[in-house]
Amino acid sequence: MQELLLGAAYYAEYMPYERTEKDLEMMQKAGINVIRIAESTWSTWEPRDGEFDFSILIKTLELCDRMGMNVIIGTPTYAVPAWLVKKDPKVLLTDKNGRKRYGRRQIMDIMNPTYRMHAERMIRKLCEVTRNYDCVIGYQLDNETKHYGTAGKHVQRLFKAYLQELFGTAEAMNREFGFAYWSNAVADWDDLPDVRGTINGSFASEFEYFQRKLAAEFLMWQRTIVDEYRREGQFVTHNLDFYWKPDPKKSSHGYSYGVQPGINHWEASDALTVCGVDIYHPTQEYLTGMEIAYGGDSIRPLKGERYLVLETEAQAYPNWTPFPGQLYLQAMSHLASGAEMVEYWNWHSIHNSEETYWKGILSHDLEENRIYREVRTIAESFRKLSPYLKGFRKRNRIALITDNRALTALDYFPVAEGVKYNDILLDFYNALYEQNMECDVVDAQAVTDSPSSLAGYDVVITPALYTASDLLIEELRSFVGQGGTLISSFKSFFTDPHVKVRAARQPYGLTDVFGMSYQEFTVPGLTTVRGLPVRGFMELVMPDGAEVVERYEHPYWKEYAAVTKNAFGKGTAWYIGGYVAEDVLKDVLKKAAAPEASDWKMEDGSDACWPVIVRRGVNDAGQEICFVLNYSMEEQRVVCPAEAVDLISGSKYTAGSAVALKPWDALVLCTTGA
């Protein structure tokens, strides 16, 4: 992009009265320079089968052209009109609970032919109508696409064909899935039962893997249609989103948290020219910046490029009413991860239906307010920063490996009561984040699709990588052999990709690399490590060459190691056998990957750490741009490690001078000759 984009989703269709021009004027006064429109309201664009009415859309586009507002067009395929369901009820999703009732979005079967036919017609019409407006800078395919648990007869037929292709014979499938158990073996493919009743974790996980593929292919199908229309320079994106964590303490309506179970981002990104993301996170006293950072660190590596924040919160829900300064801090945090657009969901609050309290920048009175005024301040900073963030690139040396096959399988066989794959993953991520050790979050499938790609990193971390292919294990062996540092946790490498437990000593294929093995695991009971309780699960690690870094504290389990370290080839391999407390985990990661931490210090000489967050990158001009963020209600004072210029205020700092951060403040510094 030529400039940083600041925007909002906008729905003229939802407004209680016509005010498009007024809205656009208010936006421009605030410095908003992009809107996303058209997605969500198929029934408005096609009120009856084959009867199209894009008048609201055209009016908006004409105004945008005239006023110089950028526009992203979303295909409205994630919510179907009632007439389509009346025409063919099978358009509605069938999942494990049966056929859905009409009403909610994302309840159609993405594989249904009637749906596909009508969606295609809608996309084509929409592209025809919109492509030639100057203001249209790109397209968003669908919205937060997932498989939605689609499991109707048609989908199960496709799944059977997939399995036939995968295994050749039913016998081979029986063997790999362990179908003999509880009399589940099938001699003939036609005996394959409804997958929705299965208790076989391998079969169930394979189906979810297959379902994720359908979701990714659905996006690719939309891409090929849009490609027939879009002009040179118009991008194609999609708002990838995350697991949605229910956590009433921090957020009444949940928030973005870790790996998405319903689609594989790596696979999905094939359909996009630029990646986009939706990030919603706790705020007020629960705003830590972690979810914003995780979101960016996991989307940016998909294409190794900058990305668009297509949705993030303005003041949604009473618990997301930001404290003064928080919106500003959040926006700068997105830039710090490499975003080149920040778009709020949404411009206005909605007066009916479901998300009435998922408020936008404007409250329901549609007047200027405190939030609107803070957005204006953000826009001013965006304008100042635009030239300095041209070609902004991160250069992280740590790769954190994630895998949604591991997620599916581990959530089928949970580590402990209430502990999900994403909880473990985010504990690891957060331990890095709070110690200012920046990382890329890398999909395991990306590693095996691009052999030797790990060579680009110094440190690789695998939290709870429950399923792992032989190829991936080989990549990790060779990464360590060639000098890398591998840090793996409990529950890694336990099964093959079809969730068959490896019938050999664990951690499978890497006992020599780690210099240890284990045969047993246990609930910790009263076990501690460094006096802190182990959380829910621990392996009874028997060192075999490795140095014991931490040992369990327990009358019987004290014979076993909790954390080990081993030299292998030119590199080093750490194994964390117990779900140790956060502080222990932080310490181990700091020890194992110390060089990757930032060089910022607090005034007392300690390493800068949360609530002071430092995130860095380099721009086209080779300048290091450093975001220094204060995620707290108190002022913080840090020491600038080098000469620096504040790109917003113009203040200059000498190396070693103190930098004061106001509560919820964000400084953007150029630390190498601005």
Added chain:
Amino acid sequence: MQELLLGAAYYAEYMPYERTEKDLEMMQKAGINVIRIAESTWSTWEPRDGEFDFSILIKTLELCDRMGMNVIIGTPTYAVPAWLVKKDPKVLLTDKNGRKRYGRRQIMDIMNPTYRMHAERMIRKLCEVTRNYDCVIGYQLDNETKHYGTAGKHVQRLFKAYLQELFGTAEAMNREFGFAYWSNAVADWDDLPDVRGTINGSFASEFEYFQRKLAAEFLMWQRTIVDEYRREGQFVTHNLDFYWKPDPKKSSHGYSYGVQPGINHWEASDALTVCGVDIYHPTQEYLTGMEIAYGGDSIRPLKGERYLVLETEAQAYPNWTPFPGQLYLQAMSHLASGAEMVEYWNWHSIHNSEETYWKGILSHDLEENRIYREVRTIAESFRKLSPYLKGFRKRNRIALITDNRALTALDYFPVAEGVKYNDILLDFYNALYEQNMECDVVDAQAVTDSPSSLAGYDVVITPALYTASDLLIEELRSFVGQGGTLISSFKSFFTDPHVKVRAARQPYGLTDVFGMSYQEFTVPGLTTVRGLPVRGFMELVMPDGAEVVERYEHPYWKEYAAVTKNAFGKGTAWYIGGYVAEDVLKDVLKKAAAPEASDWKMEDGSDACWPVIVRRGVNDAGQEICFVLNYSMEEQRVVCPAEAVDLISGSKYTAGSAVALKPWDALVLCTTGA
């Protein structure tokens, strides 16, 4: 009535052996003078389709005629016989979970033609058989009628017709309901989807409003049938009931608590000549009298007359085994609210089925017991009080406005996790109750149906009146303008009656009356008012002329007001923007409506307040009758504000003399020349 009635529901049909005459003798010995019979047992009266057997009923009526026992006949339409369901399975309710299975009561579709036809025949037969007995003083229509969530195809067709009538065009409906959202707009009425799947709060709420209308119309339909038979002087009543609060701490099986979501009492009361009510409440250490008072205060204003307590608990469930004296106190409390009948559910405990532990006056042994003996004491007091309570009337000056449209909508969009409309309403009611500020609970629909009716009050309070019509808002404006005191809480006036949020500054239509407005709201986090935590929700109130009565205590929200007070016209308007703690709420209400409190004092000179409850009215002779109730396990001493006579004991008190209240005691005093 000529005398106060004390009675019990009675089911000779349920008895393990024939003992009707013995039961009636035991009742008369205890002083019971009324029973309610016949409801619940359709299958007994009509064992086969068209084959009637009223022998048990006739025997009972003959005995009652002979023994001088009053009888209320209930129509047995709320529980259908198995043969009727076998004849037409569609008699069974279809709700959002599908068709019910036979067994439970209240699972028929009240709109089903087969059901209606058979119910009508049953009612006619029953009236024919019973009308001419002298003992029959009245009829109860059905039992705790509600809509039960009826949502079958037939009902949805009726709903569509209702919407067509309401809106004229689908376009108008789309606009008002905001159906563009998530592609829900319908161009043709025939596209209207099954309402059970909707995520549109307006559509869903309108359906519940419509369902409530069906329930009220069902009662009116029964009334017209009964009217063809009943003799002069035989009343028609119904046992209106309340929201049923699950609250395991206070009561294993829930209890009566606030506005009923399943029928509108105001609408339903049209079908009655005298209102009736069922009140179940916590007891033992959880007995506060609040639910008894609320029940009376909300039923009495429906017709501005006295009412019948058709059901209340004797010793149901282990947690409702009353302490000695509590039954007596409860009975007096019903009279204090204006009841002229107190009827226990039920006479005997039941030996089988579902409510085996919902015990009656008699335990399963069917012998005299502690409860029976306490009922006898109550009957003695009733006989003494009867002459003094002729024409007993309350003259409350406070109206507390309730609305089950607001309830539906607010429970769809909850104020905060676990906070329901009724919780807020009852917090307000209780703050009045415990400070001895008596009020009428008035349905919002009653206000708009009878313009200027608020003029009869000095103070109007609207807790969480989330939906409000333009007309209601106009009534409130004019009430304040003409000198009234209005006290409104957060979340009032937010939407129109179709749950469309008002697209203007809040509180809608009344910002000048209150002298403030707000654009934002938030979870309180650590916010306090007077050091006490705000509960779950608060609006960021910006005063604009109003006096700030309370301010939020919080680093950022301290700029906003929590409670304001404003002069408008000849009156005063208070606004409570945050869900403040109970003690703060009490204090604000006391300040705003001080003159309405009772003039009774404790011995230390403080105002009498809970556990001492004072409730008053005036009888036909113009005498003030004052109930002084002790809701505690300790003796209480209060000061009598005027000369008084104890109508039970005959004791006399001079003004200013001390009155001793034993634990769980109730005194009934005539304070103006007995």
Added chain:
Amino acid sequence: MQELLLGAAYYAEYMPYERTEKDLEMMQKAGINVIRIAESTWSTWEPRDGEFDFSILIKTLELCDRMGMNVIIGTPTYAVPAWLVKKDPKVLLTDKNGRKRYGRRQIMDIMNPTYRMHAERMIRKLCEVTRNYDCVIGYQLDNETKHYGTAGKHVQRLFKAYLQELFGTAEAMNREFGFAYWSNAVADWDDLPDVRGTINGSFASEFEYFQRKLAAEFLMWQRTIVDEYRREGQFVTHNLDFYWKPDPKKSSHGYSYGVQPGINHWEASDALTVCGVDIYHPTQEYLTGMEIAYGGDSIRPLKGERYLVLETEAQAYPNWTPFPGQLYLQAMSHLASGAEMVEYWNWHSIHNSEETYWKGILSHDLEENRIYREVRTIAESFRKLSPYLKGFRKRNRIALITDNRALTALDYFPVAEGVKYNDILLDFYNALYEQNMECDVVDAQAVTDSPSSLAGYDVVITPALYTASDLLIEELRSFVGQGGTLISSFKSFFTDPHVKVRAARQPYGLTDVFGMSYQEFTVPGLTTVRGLPVRGFMELVMPDGAEVVERYEHPYWKEYAAVTKNAFGKGTAWYIGGYVAEDVLKDVLKKAAAPEASDWKMEDGSDACWPVIVRRGVNDAGQEICFVLNYSMEEQRVVCPAEAVDLISGSKYTAGSAVALKPWDALVLCTTGA
């Protein structure tokens, strides 16, 4: 048996690669002398309808014959092949939630004719193939058979026929079930509604009683088939199991706990030549031995003989990883109750499907491990003990009466929130167990089936025996009259066997025996007995001749007794009216049944009690064999009451000498001349 058996369930079919011979060699090295095979994998033995393949089985049997390994053959009827369901979908269970989906085990309808036909063919084929191998010592019918809630149309027709037989007329049924309530009376049998919708506790409980009968008859049906094939000396058994208690604190996956609701053990045992049992229990710090003892004490009395532990845990689930020594202690504890076989589930861990973490002796690596080595130690002790445990018999003087009709009814009408029948029962059992008062757990039906059988005991205890027949009550009266000690708790004798509450003073039929009665009951609120809170429920006991042993502490309920004691005839009857705290309960039981406790003391002279458990019996040679078990992490020192020889170590003790028990240790002593 000639020798004690130690074994494991074994599934060659599940193995990730062929290793049967290796497995058998490893077993023999460990001292394992029996395996259970063949059950669970119908689809392996009959991959297509009528196409049989027993090759894996035959290979295993040939190896066992050659190597001298004993084998139990299980019929694989509890998990059906997919092809059978495809052939006739009605094979799948219909329960109250509708038809099941294929996948899980135990989801077939045990009454379905197609299932029966195919199951019979499978059983016949299996018997033919296996009966003539020398190694086959017996057959296990099915697996943990229950009724699974079967409630399809066919089953309901059978139930109707059962009711017709039971009651003769619908009128009689209406009366006994109280069907008049809520209009449920049926004049014609054809009007009988789907039992799944009922709210009638009598009807619902009768159906569950009927369902349990079906399950028992199903086992008898299998027995008659197996009888056609089995050789002289081959036994028939079944692994009876218990209620499965969810209790996340103690065990992630629940554990065996009290009376089984899904089948009646007493009825089921008719089909067996020797009783078998599955016992799973908490371990690590939650291992108390109580569940092991309860399991044995309830299975052994069924036939008054020794029994087989067909399944118990090795190291299943992280929370069942035993501490060193615990496996040994557990195995000895099974013997202490009279088991003559201990068989682990299972030999190996499973690499796919559902129970992947229900680990066996071997972990997934299939190598020797810590558990394997502990099993070897157990086997050594088994070999030493075998000669001393020939004809080992218990001679307990206390009978604890259980009843699954009472369980069904009381869980329909719970004593208090979250309190189940089994909770009360196990509290009583545990109070005995921890005080080393050994008991037999006796089914109420066994008592009435064998009149005067109680005469064999000194003490009879009835915890919460909610339903009781006239005959049972008569047996108890006569037991006390003739000198026995009866101890009954609250909620006993309240209803007849059809869950109709007795319409007379409670405890029904025994008020003279206990010398007290009650009419009321209540939640305890703040009531205590000896300062300890009463748990959830208490009856207001009015003594009438009885001595008051304990009184309630409460402002109002202090007038009532909590525990009474009464002389009646030649005996004594205790009544425990409140659910008193565990310590009070223990004390009452100790007082009432003191002579039954063991004569072992701690070093300080106090009676030996948990964590020191003493369990005794007598062998064929008339020697007393005494198991002294230490269920704790600390060493314990006890005093030997008589001369004794340690049968494992050979150590000798004189009477009065100290015996040291290591943590989790088990000594087996011969106390009368070894």
